[in-house]
Amino acid sequence: GGGGGNGKTPTVSGDKGFGSIPEAADTVQAGGTVDIALSPGLAPNYIYPNVPAVFNGTTVAPSQLWRPLYWRSTGATAAVNDELSIAEPPEYSSDRKTITIELKDSYTWSDGEPVVADDLVFSIELIRAALKEDASNWSYYTPGQFPDDLASVEATDEHTVTLTLTTAYNPGYFDAFVLGNLIPLPAHSWSKASDDGPIIDFRDPANAKATFDYLHKASQDQKSFATNPLWSVVNGPFKLKGFDSSTGGFTLVPNEEYSGPQAAQVDEVNYLPFTSPAAVFNQVRAGNLTVALLDSSYIDQLPTLESTGYNYYGMPKEGQVNSLFLNFENTTNNFDKMIAQPYLRQALQHLIDQPGYIKSKGIYNGAAAESYSPVSAASANAPGFGDKAPYPYSIETAKKLLEDHGWKVVDHGETTCVRPGAGDDQCGEGIPEGQKLSFNLFYANSPTSIAARNTAFIAAAKKVGITIESAAKATNFMYSNYDNNFAPENKDKWAVQDSGPINLGGYPTASLIWSTEGAYNAGHYSSEEADSLMNESISGEDPKALSNEATFLGKDLPVLYMPNPSNIVVWKKTLSGDPDAFANITQGFLTPEFWYYAG
């Protein structure tokens, strides 16, 4: 077979791409091996596809062994790829509470059994059973939502599943947050409680629990990943041939029984483990890798790599917020009082020079896009202000804002509040006279661009007399220590943190991170208006809801927005295929079945 879209340019939104993707080559040389770098430090250690939170990001070859219901990526966009999805688009009832999903009848499991409606129901029952044991047993769980609100799930015919919900959702939201994460699993083979146990009825919750426990346990025996017959029943284009339990490296070979649209064309795909971005880069430089994602600190090496035989392409991930989180509850030095003032947040945002950071060789060197809300300006749900920064970089404006609100700005010194009070030209409620504008900022210790952009920001703040103490920390450390939800005892220890991008998915509502009750609302931002807008995005009907939400959040500044960096993928010039099959790597989706060596 040939590449799906010969002569096609990659599907992208906007023109933020970095580098280029050549057209697919005409001649296909079947076979060959592809060596691809795994994300450094994230060695796979789990295989059961309905991933518990602990193992999120460390599952073996997500989506390549077991296909998700809906494939939520087309090139470098987050649009659903109908071709690769194993179900037809969902149909919503008018009250949006009944959803009918029809599985394509062309798919079969590798043991020859067809992929049927029961397989989806089985998967959902397993999720329910898992969550009953522990809320962390499914990564995509938001308490109160799916599957808590699932009134019933039924296989209405061999290929049709009907979900009945107790609440209505905005279809965009439900598609992205629920349906996109559902994966039919081979009930005929997996619905058992032990290796040689009989097939049991998964509709019985006790059985579902036993099955989940069995699969969960099997999924931790890394040595048997490639040998356990369980995991050889797949419906994706690949099968797991080998797994090195010591490193997490693994090898995929084509699933000969694959029944989907594009069968794998190369003989083998080796996923090589790496311990650091530098290692990946070095291997690329030595020509030892076929495909790799590079750390942004190697941007200026890309021309060199090109001359040694690599293509490269960079694109920011969609639905990603890259921002400085603010802690609205930190009472140290009255930070909560200060940050509650919109003018102050605006002044701080004015200090961030996004175009400058993007341009700077020391920060992004061009490989990032301006970002002023969770939704990218090029997306269909773009905020109202488009790509125009609501609070563009301007030290002057920042200074004026402060002065207009009762602060005595001392350049490079200590700006202090001289007009306390809640009035329009006063500092704001709870801010005493003489209050100094100073707070701390923790940022992730990698990649280097994070340190660089924060340093630039801190330095700009200094210019208007704002003192920011900063320190680099491991991201994990920040999660577990500087998150008011999980470490409330530390809420007074941090004011601002930059842990790098947070991924909101293909339908980037920020409810998880900024709604008053949001599970990841680290800084406890709370705004009634934002809450109602986000609610609309989730459960309303309005297709513009997300755009409205983004517009408001862009203006209200629950965080300080920073540029959205590009993910950079490099691949050997000899490797060809549908441009989308390379563009989608920047979004975290891999479709190696589309790759082939040019003849």
Place this chain on the structure above:
Amino acid sequence: MSAAADLGTVSATRVLDVRDLTVAIEAHGRRLQPVSGVSLHISAGETLGLVGESGSGKSMTGAAIMGMLPPGGTITGGSVTLGGRDLRSLSETDYRQVRGNDIAMVFQDSLTSLNPTRTIGYQIAEPVRIHRGASRKEAWERAAEVLSLVGIPRPAERLGDYPHQLSGGMRQRVMIAMALACEPKVIIADEPTTALDVTMQAQVLTLLDGLKERLGMAMILITHDMGVIAGRADRVNVMYAGRIAEAADTEDLFAAMRHPYTHDLLASIPLLDQDRSARLYSISGLPPDLSERSAGCPYASRCRRVSDACTALAPELIEHMPGHAFACWHPMPPQSSPVLVARRQANDSRHEETVEDATPPRLAVSGLVKEYDVRRGWFGASARLSAVAGVSFEIAPGQTYGLVGESGCGKSTLGRTIIGLERPTAGEIRLDGLDLEPLKGGEGRRRRRPIQMMFQDPYASLDPRLRVAAIIREPLRLAGDADRSAQDARVRDLLDAVGLPTSVLERLPHELSGGQRQRVGLARALAVHPSVLVADEPVSALDVSVRSQVLNLMKDLQADLGLTSLVISHDLAVVKYLADRIGVMYLGKLVEEGAGEDIYQAAAHPYTAGLIAAIPEPVPDVERAKPAAAVTGELPSAIDPPSGCRFRTRCPLADDICAVREPELIDLGAGHKVACHFPLRVG
């Protein structure tokens, strides 16, 4: 030096002939000339004694002959001829064939001279394998052979031993065996016995002597000890500042010495039969700095017969009589050694001291026992080391008591216990009748203050960071009974008393010479007007010339201040010179006690007698008449001392009873006490 004195005609028997040897050393940008125009020769079967103060170039001469000068050293003139071969013209490889094969060397310190990680067999066999091309096995057999030659029993079994498993005396024998392995023509023994006890020294010297005779070797015996020379050398070369001052047959030299230096050297050593009342001669000043070349006689600045001629031009070594050469413008009239003179006088005055009257003793030690717990590691069995085992003696006011004994017999432990640095395991120490032991803390320290100590090593006993003034003031400060100005005055008095100029007050110890340091130590000990002074080896670290100064000073102060003192030394001559009464210790026990003359001339304990016999005296006749090694063997371990009489294992008279019953100290009369079942003298 140009024309050297030719000592006799070159005879066929001359094995080694050194002429006009001059050595220069370049070190730290300074150029020294430690050997200047030395000529010497030696024939087979002959022993040549090379004697002189420390630094006079004895070792360097030996090293030059061996072709083993230290880095930076070169022979700048003269010749070394061995059996007609000019050694100086040899390449390094050829010279190596000579070393260990034709000329061998025995060094001083047997502990550091043996490779600790090689068996003695390997080390003895090594030269055999190199020079004789012997196989491993042949060399090993040869090693066993020479080892038996040096008197080590069951040699084959000992070959596998490592040096640390041997006692000091055995090691020295191994050193000798190593030197003999290839039957060299010449053996150079550089201070072969200085590290040994007198008893062992006598044994080793006798052994060396015998072997030399048997094997027909020529031996150069380097030593600073005139007594050793007198007993063992056929001819003597006296060295001073890198030159030979006087060379003669041994008898000749002692009977008719001519060079003032030779004379002074001998005059400054206390002798066993020294007249206690006579002062020792002290050579003033210091040896010359070898880096400065002065035109005159190197001894000029210290010589009592100096004249202008001496400073103008150095005298050459001229053979004034056959076989007797000296380098001096103003030789002494031929005279016998001052020792002989002194000896004669002493023999006349076989004095009797008054037996102590009824005055209560100042210091009384009774039944003193000091044992140490020595554990072998954490879990090792605990053992008790009996350092002092029930010693009792008394010192009357104004008297000096001397303690002698071989190394390790507990002398220092006794001294340290008396001044309170150690707690006795049992026994009493009474100062003016008051038992000091129960006293603790400040009171104890105060009550002990009248007992002060003078230490052995003048380099170690002064805090290197304190100035002399502070050092001497320290006891005053600690006593705290005078104000600052009074203390200063006292310090000045003390300086005066020990004969130091006030200019030293601001100096640090390392800016003083050894003798000056020892004087500072003495001044410090005297600062608080002690009534008892304990001096542990007060002079054994000092060079001969300095030693006599300090001895004289101590003697003067004893008399002037009426001090009661305890003098500890392994050197019987020193003790006898300073002390009224002497106690002889053996392995923690007092075996004999009495007036110095009694001990010396009428020793009652076999150990004392052997000790005295082993002490080399600078009198050739006496030395040669001595029996070979009177006390044999070595001091047993103090951990498991022999039962009964502790000396029995080495005693020629020992009988069964000695192993069973411990002899008591019995009075032979006139305060002469002995602890022996078979005393040499009764009553």
Place this chain on the structure above:
Amino acid sequence: MSAGADSGQVVGAAEVLAGRRRVELLRRLRTGSPFGGTIGLVGVVLALAIVAVCFLGPLIYSTNQVDVDPLKAFLPPSGEHPLGTDSQGFDVLGRLMEGGRASLQIGVFAALVATVIGTLYGATAGLAGGIVDAVMMRFVDVMMSVPFLFVVLIVSTKFNSSAWSLSLILGLFSWLIPARLVRAEVLSLKTRDYVLAARSMGASGPSLVFRHLIPNSLGVVVVNITFQVADAILAVATLGFLGFGLSYPHTDWGGQLSAGVNYLLSGYWWLIYPVGLCLVAVVLAFNLIGEALRDTLDRRRTL
């Protein structure tokens, strides 16, 4: 001369040898100085030069080390920026001075902390002797066996690096060597003749300690401080290199070097070599000074 000195033979020779050897080892690790008397001079000159450049340099060559200019990143050396600029657009020469001050301060302070703790600990153990000493030294053995850098790194994950916290952490983990040195010194001093002499004259405990033991062990302590400074600077650099250094507006040499190494392949050599060489120079300088001091000390001892 005296058999007493050899009595160690009896007392578990192996233990004594092993223990003594280890102390000896620490003491001697850096012996040997064939440069004659000049090495101290070289060290002092080098150290003074570095200190002068770092502390006085800014008076002559003043740069803006506060305002970031992202657009001026990675300028190669030129008249305006003799050593170019770094990723933030800071003048590298000025940054070097800034980082040098921090590195030196941390090094010296850490060394002082370690020395104070170590000296007190070692002296206490040495003076107390017996079971107290045994227990205290066993603790030192334990701490010495725990790899120091590991622990510092682990502890660092919990702290926000500041010059103070870094020097404190380093100091708190590097007092072991001075403790051992001082203890060994005190033990040996305790049996020196002049200390015995003072005791025999009736000197009490404190008098001995303050008049003889402390002044005489000071030499060892001072020598050790210089080595400790060098070690601390190296350790800070390593921490900085591994990402636990100071953050803007502060900087230290290790962090600078680590940032520069990211651009190793980009040809921005001015981000690597100047700071690397400065580090080598300052560590070298303190080592040389220590070496010379110890030489002097040893020479005075063997006089």
Place this chain on the structure above:
Amino acid sequence: MARYLARRLATSLVVVIGISIVVFLLLNAMSGAPGRSVLGPSASPEAVDAFNHKEGFDRPVVVQYLSYVQGLVQGDLGRSYKLNQDVGELLAQNAGRSAMLSLAALLLALAVAVPLGIYQARRRNRRSDSAITAATFMLYASPQFFLAVVAIEIFSVQLQLLPAQASQSRSAFVIFTDPRAMLLPILTLAAANIAIFARYQRSAALDQLGQDYIKVARAKGVSERKIVRSHLLRNSSLPLITLVGVSVPALLAGNLVIESVFNYPGLGLLFINSLAREDYPVLLAYTLIGGVLTVLGNLIGDLLVAIVDPRIELS
């Protein structure tokens, strides 16, 4: 020998117990009850508590320590929750590679430093001695990571002779067959040790050269070469044996730096990565092992010395 061995083992055991206490306390202080960090941000507090209870992190510290020790005795070093693996297994996977790197570097360092130090001692204060000393001083003063970076710059970037990163292979066979990739890491790791060892060997050899037995050997007519071989080498290497034993922590620290610069997947890199992950069980298990290795190093050093040095009574 048996007694000496028993005694040394006993002291070592005391120290090892001490180390385990220190490491355990550190683990406790650093990560406390790890439920939250294991289960991630979205887990409910109840789930976290349940986890901590299940794993026993809510028991008294002493009880936890005892069970920790019990685990240790049974070879259980804990579990890396972040990697979903047994720490023991994790370390075992990487240990071989680290050991290979360290041992190669150590042997290289010794092979270079011992002759170098002896050469220097024999040419004491000559120009060559001074030159080598100057070089060793420089090496000693150079942070290992700087050396590594300079080596990469010269050999990989400029000359393009050697790869900039160590072999990534997991099989010893591949690592052996491609020694080029290991050359730079081994060299840079050895470099610093060469500096230390050579300085030490020099001083030890000087000490020995000053001893009389060398003079005696010369007086026996032994050639200089043979003196070095059969007298100097053994005696002057005794202290070095101890030094190597004592410098285990430094070697481990060196591994940390070198493995991270050359991206060599050994224990050091595992440590660095665990640091970023705040994977305390791994960090502390390795620290514990480092401590035990140090004790072992000392022990082996002492035993070797005891074997080589006959003065140490083995009876």
